[in-house]
Amino acid sequence: MSELTVKRAAVKPAVQALFLVFRIGNERYALQAIEVVEVLPRLPLKPIAKAPAWVAGVFAHRGLVVPVIDLSALTFGAPAQARTSTRLVLVNYRPDETFKAQVLGLILEQATDTLRCNPADFQPYGLDNPQAPYLGPVREDAQGLLQWVRVADLLSEPVRALLFPYPPLDPALLEGRP
Template identity: 30%
Template sequence: MGEELKVIVFGIGKEEYGIEVDKVRTIERMMPITRVPKTPPFIKGVINLRGVVVPVLNLSGRFNLPESEVTEHTRIIVVAVNEMEVGFIVDTANDVIDINSDTIDTPPEIVGGIQAKYLDGIAKIGEDRLLIMLNLSEVLNKAEIVQLEQLEV
């Protein structure tokens, strides 16, 4: 029997994704983002979160998916990746669920246009619900982490 994982469920487009709760620092409503020059298009800039400068990127853009319009449901999920806090803009973040690690399968090579390296797996929830589990350390590769660390200056 696998271990129980607490997962925050969030939406990008029509897909549902999951991040383990222990990697999430906070979920914030959309706020003003300061643009930073010479960054990839999916890096939207930085926010001041309670006195800490946090880089923010749009996960849709990161996965080469069309970026959604900002709505009242849009959220910034602040996660800890390799000792650094980063904000992800997502369309919705509305659920915390428990899933059993046994229900997580290896992802196919490409899921909805997202390369498998960005994914930890696909969790089956109930009969007809799939949850795409993100691999945070791949979503931000090392070169991008170095670039984001330089934004904090």
């Protein structure tokens, strides 16, 4: 084996991951593309009574009723703007290994770009934000800072119980209620 072959084998290529880039207002955020199931145009939703304001509603998709949250409303308290680039992004939500993955819809503004980079490029920003644990590390590039949104940390325990009750509600039990 030549010396060049040995050197090439010793150098490990940088790990690259694909991210879906979107905006909340003027700020850029990213979801790891491996968590994305499908990107849809914004669709009409059925509202959920008494749910938090950032729970946008539910819709039927391929035999499933999918809950949808508005990430702009969750993060900054203002709903996503209705733009042609506002998307309904379906993600696999799985808070930890003990839960079965569930499809969750996210309303995201300007969700039209992707970025391939090394996840290690994202660095902690030095603020522990227990009110928004889903806001992960940041990455600097020519356009400014890009923040990683961690899908597994999006929902608090009470909201997870509201959107994904366990065990699932049995419709037969509801028929006998007044």
